[in-house]
Amino acid sequence: MTVAKKWCLTEAQRRDAADPIAFARARFSLPKDRIYFDGNSLGPLSHAVRQRIAEVTAQQWGEDLITSWNAHQWIDLPKRVGNRIGRLIGASPGQVLCCDSISINLFKLLAGALPMVRGKRQVLSTQDNFPTDLYMVQGLSHLIGQHACRLDLVEESALLEEINDDTGIVLVTEVNFRTGRRISIPELVAKAHAHGALVIVDLAHSAGAVPVHLEAWAVDFAVGCTYKYLNGGPGAPAFVYVAKRHQQQFQQPLFGWLGHAQPFDFSPHYEGAEGISQLLTGTPPIISLAAVDAALDAFQDVDIRVLREKSLGLSEYFLLGLGLLELEEQLRLISPRAAEHRGSQLSFAHDDAYGICQALIERGIIADFRAPNVLRIGFAPLYNTYEEVWQTVETIGEVLAAKEHQDPRWQTRNAVT
Amino acid sequence: MTVAKKWCLTEAQRRDAADPIAFARARFSLPKDRIYFDGNSLGPLSHAVRQRIAEVTAQQWGEDLITSWNAHQWIDLPKRVGNRIGRLIGASPGQVLCCDSISINLFKLLAGALPMVRGKRQVLSTQDNFPTDLYMVQGLSHLIGQHACRLDLVEESALLEEINDDTGIVLVTEVNFRTGRRISIPELVAKAHAHGALVIVDLAHSAGAVPVHLEAWAVDFAVGCTYKYLNGGPGAPAFVYVAKRHQQQFQQPLFGWLGHAQPFDFSPHYEGAEGISQLLTGTPPIISLAAVDAALDAFQDVDIRVLREKSLGLSEYFLLGLGLLELEEQLRLISPRAAEHRGSQLSFAHDDAYGICQALIERGIIADFRAPNVLRIGFAPLYNTYEEVWQTVETIGEVLAAKEHQDPRWQTRNAVT
Numbered sequence: 001m002t003v004a005k006k007w008c009l010t011e012a013q014r015r016d017a018a019d020p021i022a023f024a025r026a027r028f029s030l031p032k033d034r035i036y037f038d039g040n041s042l043g044p045l046s047h048a049v050r051q052r053i054a055e056v057t058a059q060q061w062g063e064d065l066i067t068s069w070n071a072h073q074w075i076d077l078p079k080r081v082g083n084r085i086g087r088l089i090g091a092s093p094g095q096v097l098c099c100d101s102i103s104i105n106l107f108k109l110l111a112g113a114l115p116m117v118r119g120k121r122q123v124l125s126t127q128d129n130f131p132t133d134l135y136m137v138q139g140l141s142h143l144i145g146q147h148a149c150r151l152d153l154v155e156e157s158a159l160l161e162e163i164n165d166d167t168g169i170v171l172v173t174e175v176n177f178r179t180g181r182r183i184s185i186p187e188l189v190a191k192a193h194a195h196g197a198l199v200i201v202d203l204a205h206s207a208g209a210v211p212v213h214l215e216a217w218a219v220d221f222a223v224g225c226t227y228k229y230l231n232g233g234p235g236a237p238a239f240v241y242v243a244k245r246h247q248q249q250f251q252q253p254l255f256g257w258l259g260h261a262q263p264f265d266f267s268p269h270y271e272g273a274e275g276i277s278q279l280l281t282g283t284p285p286i287i288s289l290a291a292v293d294a295a296l297d298a299f300q301d302v303d304i305r306v307l308r309e310k311s312l313g314l315s316e317y318f319l320l321g322l323g324l325l326e327l328e329e330q331l332r333l334i335s336p337r338a339a340e341h342r343g344s345q346l347s348f349a350h351d352d353a354y355g356i357c358q359a360l361i362e363r364g365i366i367a368d369f370r371a372p373n374v375l376r377i378g379f380a381p382l383y384n385t386y387e388e389v390w391q392t393v394e395t396i397g398e399v400l401a402a403k404e405h406q407d408p409r410w411q412t413r414n415a416v417t
Numbered sequence: 418m419t420v421a422k423k424w425c426l427t428e429a430q431r432r433d434a435a436d437p438i439a440f441a442r443a444r445f446s447l448p449k450d451r452i453y454f455d456g457n458s459l460g461p462l463s464h465a466v467r468q469r470i471a472e473v474t475a476q477q478w479g480e481d482l483i484t485s486w487n488a489h490q491w492i493d494l495p496k497r498v499g500n501r502i503g504r505l506i507g508a509s510p511g512q513v514l515c516c517d518s519i520s521i522n523l524f525k526l527l528a529g530a531l532p533m534v535r536g537k538r539q540v541l542s543t544q545d546n547f548p549t550d551l552y553m554v555q556g557l558s559h560l561i562g563q564h565a566c567r568l569d570l571v572e573e574s575a576l577l578e579e580i581n582d583d584t585g586i587v588l589v590t591e592v593n594f595r596t597g598r599r600i601s602i603p604e605l606v607a608k609a610h611a612h613g614a615l616v617i618v619d620l621a622h623s624a625g626a627v628p629v630h631l632e633a634w635a636v637d638f639a640v641g642c643t644y645k646y647l648n649g650g651p652g653a654p655a656f657v658y659v660a661k662r663h664q665q666q667f668q669q670p671l672f673g674w675l676g677h678a679q680p681f682d683f684s685p686h687y688e689g690a691e692g693i694s695q696l697l698t699g700t701p702p703i704i705s706l707a708a709v710d711a712a713l714d715a716f717q718d719v720d721i722r723v724l725r726e727k728s729l730g731l732s733e734y735f736l737l738g739l740g741l742l743e744l745e746e747q748l749r750l751i752s753p754r755a756a757e758h759r760g761s762q763l764s765f766a767h768d769d770a771y772g773i774c775q776a777l778i779e780r781g782i783i784a785d786f787r788a789p790n791v792l793r794i795g796f797a798p799l800y801n802t803y804e805e806v807w808q809t810v811e812t813i814g815e816v817l818a819a820k821e822h823q824d825p826r827w828q829t830r831n832a833v834t
Contacts (some may be wrong), residue, residue, distance in 0.1 A: 058462070103672075104671065131680075135672035267548070281521060286650070287651065385493060
């Protein structure tokens with residue numbers, strides 16, 4: 001065993017030395033003596049972000065005050081940042097905005113897309129989709145009635161076959177937040193379109209970690225998160241995508257003043273702006289948007305395919321280590337075994353998943369827990385290393401052996417996505 | 418004239434020396450050699466805010482990462498900051514949240530309030546209300562139909578008499594963004610309630626500058642802005658108020674996961690939280706919320722009545738100076754002459770209002786312009802001084818005398834609220 005362990009460490013170090021994007025780790029301000037495998041929940045601070053926040057706060061806001069809206073082009077930030085996110089998800093300019101939250105953006109998309117499917121009222125989604133996605137459909141139903149919008153939930157595995165001519169909208173998250181399972185979007189879109197349905201994809205656990213090709217996949221609408229793999233900061237604004245071909249017909253109902261064709265005319269009558277700008281609502285949160293903008297710098301010279309390769313490399317190495325330490329039975333993998341069907345995380349079921357997570361935190365390793373019994377390990381290829389992977393596997397072995405996860409302190413639970 | 422001018426300056430300095438809240442100015446990081454009368458559009462940076470942003474960014478996010486949701490109680494920020502805002506607008510705890518934008522919060526209130534007026538569909542507002550307020554009603558009408566929600570616009574002066582038994586909701590901004598005119602909310606609420614209507618008040622130009630007593634005035638719902646007189650930063654999250662007596666019955670339709678009774682159960686079925694928390698939607702923007710929290714420190718030891726007194730003192734001094742320099746005919750006051758009917762701004766109509774505004778900026782004085790012909794001077798009693806008021810009046814006189822406002826450069830226009 002000692003030989004095997006030694007090999008694992010050496011091999012991890014060898015892989016880190018050969019990592020073509022190892023340089024990116026230095027861009028982040030990672031806490032000392034800690035290992036962070038929770039970038040799928042909250043990405044870390046980068047030096048560029050810290051500098052930009054300080055600059056926007058002290059110079060732009062502090063010194064130039066209101067004139068910054070023009071002088072520093074604050075007014076264009078949602079579009080400019082949106083276009084930069086677009087490059088990571090296969091969307092050419094003019095189709096992505098950075099604004100509001102996923103919840104709010106989903107409401108815009110759902111309410112705007114339903115009238116486009118000629119009276120069909122079914123929104124089809126998966127039982128295990130991230131709750132806010134389902135709740136927004138339920139909220140819209142509550143508002144406009146079940147006759148106009150009805151949420152039908154099916155098992156993820158049955159989703160494709162459940163799409164039929166009654167389906168109006170298919171709402172999915174590409175990578176399942178609990179299991180890390182990745183849905184094949186091109187296949188889904190083909191089936192949906194064949195039945196006259198539109199597709200809304202939530203990229204919360206995809207953007208910045210998984211190659212996404214919204215245009216090539218013919219996706220109709222999408223939303224996503226900037227505070228996970230994109231490292232934009234806690235609660236940073238989300239993004240929203242509307243395919244160019246739909247922008248003429250699409251009309252979202254949250255008529256905010258910045259989505260007006262001529263916001264500075266201050267007309268009492270709403271007239272939606274051309275293109276993606278129509279999805280703007282209120283005054284954009286400048287400091288947060290600037291933070292997202294700076295966070296995207298870390299991706300500028302990194303090929304998303306290389307990121308993906310490393311992401312899968314890290315997760316496969318995790319599984320290799322787990323096998324070597326014979327922990328596979330204790331920690332039951334609930335993510336797909338085939339790498340191509342996963343996002344950038346591994347999830348394990350264990351009755352004491354919460355305890356394992358807490359015991360790991362005490363040892364300086366941060367992963368996360370999802371009710372009722374899931375331990376999630378999120379791999380962020382921009383900064384995680386193979387050595388960290390091995391250290392984590394080894395520590396999990398020690399925690400389990402010493403039964404640290406059964407400590408009575410871990411009887412109450414709390415967590416944040 | 419020279420004697421009069423000299424008196425004005427001396428008197429201004431005398432008043433500043435006697436100002437009971439003069440100490441508060443030192444809390445702000447105001448740009449050197451500039452005078453800022455645009456705090457009604459974007460409040461300035463305070464030292465407390467700059468420090469807090471740096472701390473939340475580098476320590477909480479940077480070092481403690483995901484654990485900050487519990488360790489630094491990020492999760493409670495919308496409520497905690499909401500309660501602090503409540504103290505400035507006459508709302509006891511549990512009725513105010515800091516979240517989303519005014520636009521989004523208005524949508525929640527409109528959609529949630531309409532079912533409470535037993536089938537009445539009229540939303541009554543004023544022609545000159547801030548556009549986003551009107552647009553959100555139009556958006557809701559677009560979504561649920563004119564039979565369920567219809568916006569009727571009247572002149573501000575006719576608002577009271579237009580309220581009748583058909584009125585479902587009265588939607589007003591207490592202080593008009595263009596003219597600074599202040600509506601009497603208690604009178605409005607009494608009339609509305611007598612006709613079975615509910616009242617939504619937008620406090621964008623009130624909070625932090627005008628004494629507001631939501632509970633005493635029996636206001637049903639309110640929204641407001643934190644980046645104007647509250648100095649929370651560009652595009653900082655807004656606030657929303659739901660009177661406790663309505664919280665049981667009220668149900669807003671933007672069912673976000675953080676508004677769920679048990680968000681961390683990740684149930685696929687929405688069940689709204691008790692009380693004001695039901696108005697939460699997506700993950701809150703932590704850095705921005707922390708900035709608002711710190712910005713409120715500047716109000717902690719300042720009586721809002723003293724603020725109001727100084728606000729009116731500053732604006733009356735402005736008018737006094739204008740009269741003394743005989744500029745009253747050139748710069749036509751469109752705010753009410755009676756101080757009690759104004760918020761904390763003075764607005765003047767002038768064909769070259771944009772040019773005057775630009776010429777003032779060149780001379781280091783920042784006020785703002787609103788289409789088509791309005792010059793707005795916003796008085797922020799926490800940091801503006803009587804001497805600044807006098808210097809501004811004097812400079813306007815010089816600009817007009819030298820015809821700087823007619824410079825051909827000022828032929829195109831742009832501005833931000």
